[in-house]
Every structure is written in structure tokens, then in C-alpha cells.
Amino acid sequence: MIRYSTSISLDGFTAGPDQSLENPLGIGGMRLHDWVFELAAWRREHGQEGGVENASTPVVEAANENVGAILMGRNMFGGGPGPWGDEPWNGWWGDDPPFHLPVFVLTHHPRPPLECLGGTTFTFVTDGLDAAVGQTREAAGGQDVAVAGGSSVARQLLTAGLLDEVQLHVVPVLLGAGVRLFDDGDPSLALEQTSVVEAPGVVHLTYRVRAT
Amino acid sequence: MIRYSTSISLDGFTAGPDQSLENPLGIGGMRLHDWVFELAAWRREHGQEGGVENASTPVVEAANENVGAILMGRNMFGGGPGPWGDEPWNGWWGDDPPFHLPVFVLTHHPRPPLECLGGTTFTFVTDGLDAAVGQTREAAGGQDVAVAGGSSVARQLLTAGLLDEVQLHVVPVLLGAGVRLFDDGDPSLALEQTSVVEAPGVVHLTYRVRAT
Numbered sequence: 397m398i399r400y401s402t403s404i405s406l407d408g409f410t411a412g413p414d415q416s417l418e419n420p421l422g423i424g425g426m427r428l429h430d431w432v433f434e435l436a437a438w439r440r441e442h443g444q445e446g447g448v449e450n451a452s453t454p455v456v457e458a459a460n461e462n463v464g465a466i467l468m469g470r471n472m473f474g475g476g477p478g479p480w481g482d483e484p485w486n487g488w489w490g491d492d493p494p495f496h497l498p499v500f501v502l503t504h505h506p507r508p509p510l511e512c513l514g515g516t517t518f519t520f521v522t523d524g525l526d527a528a529v530g531q532t533r534e535a536a537g538g539q540d541v542a543v544a545g546g547s548s549v550a551r552q553l554l555t556a557g558l559l560d561e562v563q564l565h566v567v568p569v570l571l572g573a574g575v576r577l578f579d580d581g582d583p584s585l586a587l588e589q590t591s592v593v594e595a596p597g598v599v600h601l602t603y604r605v606r607a608t
Numbered sequence: 609m610i611r612y613s614t615s616i617s618l619d620g621f622t623a624g625p626d627q628s629l630e631n632p633l634g635i636g637g638m639r640l641h642d643w644v645f646e647l648a649a650w651r652r653e654h655g656q657e658g659g660v661e662n663a664s665t666p667v668v669e670a671a672n673e674n675v676g677a678i679l680m681g682r683n684m685f686g687g688g689p690g691p692w693g694d695e696p697w698n699g700w701w702g703d704d705p706p707f708h709l710p711v712f713v714l715t716h717h718p719r720p721p722l723e724c725l726g727g728t729t730f731t732f733v734t735d736g737l738d739a740a741v742g743q744t745r746e747a748a749g750g751q752d753v754a755v756a757g758g759s760s761v762a763r764q765l766l767t768a769g770l771l772d773e774v775q776l777h778v779v780p781v782l783l784g785a786g787v788r789l790f791d792d793g794d795p796s797l798a799l800e801q802t803s804v805v806e807a808p809g810v811v812h813l814t815y816r817v818r819a820t
């Protein structure tokens with residue numbers, strides 16, 4: 397199963413306007429993630445102490461379960477036109493990224509695979525979506541593929557009928573502008589609401605995508 | 609309290625594209641309301657028999673409780689350029705509209721009030737949003753004002769800081785185009801998630817709007 401999970405504003409944006417290297421989530425975009433930053437489960441995973449447990453905790457834990465490999469877009473890996481080539485450049489993620497899995501990055505910029513601490517490897521796929529999905533599936537070895545990051549790859553997968561599940565963490569925030577997950581969505585897509593979880597400052601909605 | 613309740617697609621549309629007299633909800637827009645059309649509670653109110661009871665039933669019943677008057681836009685009343693003037697024209701609603709309350713219609717077309725069977729009266733307000741809100745509030749006599757219909761009036765109220773509560777009936781449908789409730793939303797609006805109800809084919813999300 398290929399699944400995508402994202403925080404999203406009530407007006408449908410997964411990132412705010414004016415994304416940049418300094419502000420990769422765009423103006424106001426960090427507000428979409430306040431609910432997760434305060435969770436002990438998330439903080440542990442990112443080497444931080446403290447935090448709370450609440451109804452979001454099992455949702456975040458389940459999102460990481462049974463995932464064998466990760467597919468992400470170039471913006472999620474490193475944003476902007478990085479100095480890739482001879483120089484090392486680990487994107488946003490430093491020496492010990494929080495993924496601990498094989499990660500496949502859909503990009504136009506070829507570069508050799510990057511092996512990091514903690515079991516994360518980045519493989520850069522330049523021959524398109526289908527190839528990236530194929531390689532990620534294979535690396536997942538029967539487990540699920542998680543799509544990470546902004547909406548661009550998720551939207552491409554949705555359009556191509558390759559996404560099996562979408563989970564939206566809907567936060568009570570309006571961004572007014574930015575990146576829309578469902579821009580120009582296909583009305584023939586059949587979605588089935590499979591789970592609803594109310595939590596402090598967020599509601600987690602899960603949908604199964606069915607081929608039509 | 610002024611409250612607005614609407615069905616909305618997962619991609620944020622309250623009506624589909626190409627709204628017309630023949631198709632007032634736009635292409636695909638009827639799909640937003642399937643969840644309510646099947647409810648016994650809704651069918652009784654609209655003079656129809658049969659239907660089911662499910663987790664949406666108390667939500668629909670609560671939406672009608674403690675409402676003293678209704679505010680709606682011109683499209684919700686009658687759509688299109690109706691033959692108002694000497695001719696009788698009751699909008700979409702026939703002789704016995706399902707409101708049974710004083711209804712105030714925000715419009716640019718002056719006409720005398722229209723008294724219908726079953727306690728519904730339509731009053732046409734041509735001197736702007738504030739005047740319409742004032743008259744509707746007064747008619748509500750301490751009870752709530754419900755905003756009915758498409759997003760235009762609700763969006764104006766939201767922008768003016770006059771809306772106290774928004775309830776979204778989110779259905780697992782993509783419309784791809786149409787009328788967005790939160791077009792150009794104001795990021796400084798503070799929303800508080802106050803209730804989440806999971807029901808078959810829909811999730812009901814309620815937000816309190818707070819002045820900032």
C-alpha cells in the first residue's frame with residue numbers, strides 16, 4: 397500500500413506562500429505542525445525530550461508502523477538548488493536523519509546514493525514517477541510505502557491512481573495562500589472515509605483511494 | 609451567535625463549477641448532500657418519507673435547534689435573475705418552504721416581503737451585510753442566527769468578523785473546481801476546533817471563530 401499523510405490547513409494548504417530555503421514551509425506553514433511538535437512520540441523520534449501524550453499519539457505511531465521505505469520529492473529532501481555534485485549535501489536532514497529507512501527522492505538532479513547514520517539511505521531517482529514508485533516498492537519488500545513531504549509527489553501519485561491511502565491532519569488554521577494538496581483534483585476519484593480521530597487542535601481523517 | 613453550517617468537498621468546494629438555474633449546486637454539487645438526503649430527519653422536514661438514522665441525525669437536529677432566524681444570499685433564495693416585480697416568484701422554495709422561520713435575503717434587488725405557508729417569511733435586505741445581520745439578529749430575538757446556503761454570505765461574514773461558528777460536513781468527494789468557502793482566507797482568524805462527529809460518508813467538524 398502506498399500512503400500519504402500530511403498536515404493541512406482548514407483552507408486546504410499543506411504549506412504557506414513564499415516558500416524559501418529560510419522558510420521551507422512558507423509563511424505560516426509551521427503552524428500546521430504545532431500539534432505534532434508537542435507530542436512526546438514525535439520529540440523522541442527527533443532526539444528531543446519532553447512533550448505530551450494525547451489522542452494524536454497513536455495516530456503518529458501508526459503512521460510509522462509497517463512502513464518499509466519512503467518516497468519523497470526534492471523539496472522535502474533538500475529544497476532549493478543545492479550545491480550537489482562534488483560537495484556533500486545532506487538536504488535538511490544532517491548526518492542522522494529521522495527516517496531510519498531507505499528513502500527515494502524523486503528529482504531531476506542525478507547524484508550517487510547517500511548513506512547516513514541510523515539506517516537512512518537516500519537514493520535519487522531521475523527517471524520519473526513510475527520508476528521511483530517501483531524502486532521504493534521493491535525496497536519496502538512487502539511493507540507499505542510512505543510518501544513524505546509536501547503535496548507535489550502526492551498529487552502526482554493521486555492523479556496517476558497510485559495512491560492507496562491519504563491521511564489528513566486538519567488543523568484549525570487558515571493560510572490564505574500556499575500549496576494546495578487537492579489542486580485541480582479529479583472528480584472521478586473514489587474516496588472512502590475509513591477513520592476519524594479527534595485530538596487537541598487537530599482532527600485526523602483517513603481516506604482509502606479506490607480505482608474507478 | 610451567528611453560525612454557518614455547510615457540506616464541503618474534501619478539496620474545499622461548497623458547490624461545483626457551472627452553477628445554473630437548472631443545476632444550482634454546479635456540476636457534481638449534489639454529491640455533497642447525499643449524506644443528508646438519506647436521513648429520515650431531513651426527509652421528514654422536507655415532506656418525504658423513509659430514510660435512515662445514523663450518527664449524522666443528532667448533528668442535523670442540533671443545527672436546527674435554538675435558531676430564531678435565517679440569513680441567506682440571493683442565490684440560495686432563488687438563483688439567477690428571477691422575474692421579481694409584479695410576478696410572484698418564491699425562489700426555489702414553493703409555497704411551503706422548509707424554514708418555518710423569518711428568513712432575510714441579502715440582495716441588490718428590492719422587493720416587498722414574501723409571506724409563505726408554514727411560518728416562513730422572506731424579507732429582502734438591500735442595504736448591505738451589516739443591515740442584514742442587524743435585522744436577522746433582531747428577528748432571532750436572542751436565539752441564534754443560522755446562515756444558509758452557499759459560501760458567499762458566509763465568507764463575507766467571516767471576513768467581517770461577524771461569524772461565531774462554522775460547521776463543515778466534509779464529504780469524501782473531490783469536485784476539482786467550483787465555489788470555495790475559504791477563498792483568500794484571513795490567516796489572522798483564530799479558529800478553535802470544538803466538535804468532531806464521525807458518521808457514514810461524512811465527518812462533521814465544528815469550529816468556534818474568535819476575534820483576534
